[in-house]
Amino acid sequence: MAERYSSFDSGGRMWLLQRITAVFLLVVLAFHFFLLHFVHHADEVSFLASAGRMESLSYYSLMVLFLVTATFHGVNGVYNALLNQGLSGTKRTVIKWTLVAASVVLIAQGIRTANAWAGIGLY
């Protein structure tokens, strides 16, 4: 038997969150692709059209939630992949907090962009 086992904590809180965000993302990512590639087309994108969508509170809220869940699901997935590869000790702590910082920057930048489109002063 090999020495390295998966440290993926099946049944834990992060495990459950990874699955809950997966279910949400399945629906919202399909909607996102459908709306922005099939209803509207890639070569028709404009600031006006993006702003028009983002000015609706329901669309703005959905996109912010989409950004937060996608960031969590993706970054937590990367972290789990690295743990499976045997990441441990100080390296694990450094990478964990680097990923947390990258997530915060990504979410902040995404919300600034959404605010710029929605006409919200904070951007």
Next chain:
Amino acid sequence: MSQSYNRGLIEDFSRWREFEAGMWAWIFHKFTGWVLIGYLFTHIAVLSTGIPAAGASEAAISAGNDVYTQTIVSLEGLLLVRILEVGLLAVAVFHMLNGTRLLLVDLGIGLEAQDKSFYASLILTGAITVASVPTFIAGAF
């Protein structure tokens, strides 16, 4: 009780002849996951051109002369970008279909058909991707 399995290192490509459907599903899910998180960061970076664009004059925005519209239009004008978008769709569709399969497996549904559901995910990904090519390429020429 949950149980952890030793799946070995993904870098051990010499073992690929030993892989069964479940191992390929695991590798593809991991690969598509890395692509998608990489794309998410790139996507937000490109969309961030909306921030300076918000400061443009109404006339410039109405005419589509703002930096956001110009960036997206010039990117979408590149055939390479359109092809990469088709690739992104394929990657996303596989991750979604295989992810659904994993959720079902977690719930104990279809455990005996894990290999068949992986092959179905692959075939469906191919079909959806091919069917989407005309929409994704429209206007690129």
